[in-house]
Amino acid sequence: TNLKIEKDHIVIIFSNGRLNAVSCIDGEVLWEKDFEGKSLEVQQVIQPPGSNLIYVVGFASSSLFEMYQINALNGELLKHESAAFSGGFLGEVSPVFGETVVALDSTGLILLTISFQNGKISFQQTPISNLVKDSFGPAKIIPSSVTGIFAIKMNAVTIVIRLTDENKLEVVEKTNHETSISDALSISEGQQAFALVQHAGHEIHLRVKLAHNWDDNLLKESVKMDQHRGLVHKIYINNYIRTDKSYGFRALIVMEDHSLLLLQQGKIVWSREDGLASIIDVTTSELPLERDGVSVAKVEHNLFEWLKGHMLKLKGTLMLASPQDIAAIQSMRLKNSDKSKMTRDHNGFQKLLIVLTRAGKLFALHTGDGHIVWSHLLQSLQKSKVCQHPIGLNLYKWQVPHHHAMDENPSVLVIGKCGPSSDAPGALSFVDTYTGKELSSLSLVHSVAQVIPLPYTDSTEQRLHLLIDADKHAHLYPKTPEAISIFEREFSNIYWYSVEDDNGIIKGHALRGKCTGEVADEVCFDTRELWSIVFPSESEKIIATVTRKLNE
Known part of the structure; x- marks a missing residue:
């Protein structure tokens, strides 16, 4: 939020439970307000256009709504009001007018219009079934900063809703396409424009509208899109004046794989792989051998x-x-x-770097000149109905064909999990390092706390791996009869260690026998602790540990 006071622009920033007013001239913090110690879960910081008031709103509990009114000039707290709603709250809050927000009740089936005009909080309930006759399942709010407009999502259906001047909710659009709404952009006195992006197969449909006029479009374009970038996550727009004095618009789109695209006049002007700024893990792969006549x-x-x-x-x-x-x-x-040759050199200096990013995208980078050989957004690490919060964890070499290097491509194992908790179920993907093709994927019933690559391979040169879950059970992969036979033969020679860096403890482990009880499985094994080393917390802290590589 920008606020102009005596030629000094002030930026209002909320971060880590603190509200700060920062001068644009010298970056000085003019005032700050601390909400971290309060029980409030801040949902929105709102400054009505042309007002010197700031509203901080959120939930103090599952059924208590709170509002703080603050003077933007000096940070003085003017009012603090709270109101309970017996139906409880669910998910996020979206502002629709200066002193009005919308939320969902705890069932996700009723929309709440929450007004705090003049410091008095009031609730107005509207069942979603009154707006959409064939509605089903709980809804989720898609927040928007556009005046009078917000959206909800019910399963695969996105519904755009307008709050009228009479304080009534009205459906203006319903679509089965994935939809993103940009922030509001002021284009003239009292007029706001915003962008609406819908992803339909290989195309992105972009529309720019005025906030007060849903029926007309300032801009309507369709752009062909690479499917491997995933869905649109965010969109930002700005405007420029054309030679005929009309408004033109550019759109900066953030995709699911964290890549950036600049759209203008129906074309992608440029794209950038910003996903490489958040690398989780890296491994290497040899380049292909040069075949006679087929380099x-x-x-x-x-x-x-x-x-x-x-x-x-x-x-x-x-x-x-x-x-x-x-x-x-x-x-x-x-x-x-x-330097950029796509075949193996005699000394083995040039390789492929296989990189896993936080967005769940794999890249193959050539070490000679750093160019991207291929990239692939993994299906197993994309948000879905089965997994709402996929997280990539690690990369391991799965198959390195030495004896069949002319006939088979190497592959990597990508480890992920579904959710942030330590006991969240794991996910595996197997990817060809030469083509980037996802060969197969598995959704696991157990968690993945630690991965142990074993120094054994089967006849196809697939490496055996032990996956340790949160309950200290060990699971063998691949689950083939040959892998099980090799594993059982080397059972008594398998050891590994784990690190609890927060507690300053290193532990050694070995296998005990096959799992019993509910987790009984042919490739599931119980583990036992062999030894432990405890570092004194007063003087020592574990920062990193390292062990020999498998090829050493």
Whole structure:
């Protein structure tokens, strides 16, 4: 929020339970208000347009709504009101007008219009079934900063709702497509525009509307989209003045894989892989061997490309090359250099870096020049009905074919889980490191607390792995008869350690026998503790641990 006071712009920031007013001139904190010590779960910080008042609203308990009214000029607390609602609250709150927000009751079936005008809190209930006749299941609010507009989602259906001047709720759109709404953008005195993005298969439909006029579009465009980027997560818009004095709009879209796209005039102007800024784990893979007559370099350079390249080089020699031609010549030289060659070099220096990002996307990066060879958003780490909060954890080498290197591609094992809790069920994906294809995936019934790559491989050169769950049971993968036979043969030689860095403890473990009781399984084993080392917390803290690699 910006507030102009005597030529000084003030930015209102809420973070980590603190509300701060910061000067744009020198970054000085003008005042701050601490909500961290209070029982309030802050949902929204609202400043009505043209007002010197700030409202901090949220829930103090499952059924208690609270409002703090603060003077934006000096941070003085003007009012603090609370009101109980017997039906309880569910999920987030969305502002619709300066002193009005909407929320859901605890069942997710009733919309609550909460008004706090003049410091008095009141609730108005509207059953969703009154708005949408074929509604089913609990709803979820999609927050919006657009005046008078918000959206709810019920299963796969998104419903856009408007709050009228008579304080009544009115459905303006219902769609089966994934929908995102941008923040409001002031384009003139008293007028706000916003963007609505709907994802339909391989296309993104973008509309820009005025907040007070749903029926007309300021902009309507469709853009073809790569499916592997996932769904639209967020959208931001800004405007510019065209030569005919009308408004034009640009849209910056954040995709599910955390990549950024700039859309303008129905085209993707540029894209950027910002997912690489949040890397979780990395492993390496050898490049393919160069087969006789089938090298990647020869496949890529067909006759047309060869002729095109020679024409560009000739233009460069005759000083006739344009800046675009010069850039193309430099790109060709880089592609033809040994640094970016897509086959294994004699010394084994060049490799593929297989990178897992927080968004659940895998990248293969060439170590020679850092270019992206392929990228793939993993299906098992995308939000779904089965798993609402997928989290990627680790990468491991699954299959490294030495004896069949000419016939089989190496693959990696991607470990994830469904939810932030330690006992959340795990998820596995197996990915070809040369093509990026997801070969298969598994949804596990047990959690994954630790992964132990074992120094054994089967006849297909798949490495055996032990997955330790939160209850200290060990699960063997792959679950093949051959893997079980190898594992049972080496049963008494398998040891590993675990680290409790917060408690300063390292423990050694071994296997005891097959699981009993409810978790009984042919590939499930009980474990036992062999030893433990406790570091004195007053003088020592475990920062990192390391052990020998499997190939050492």
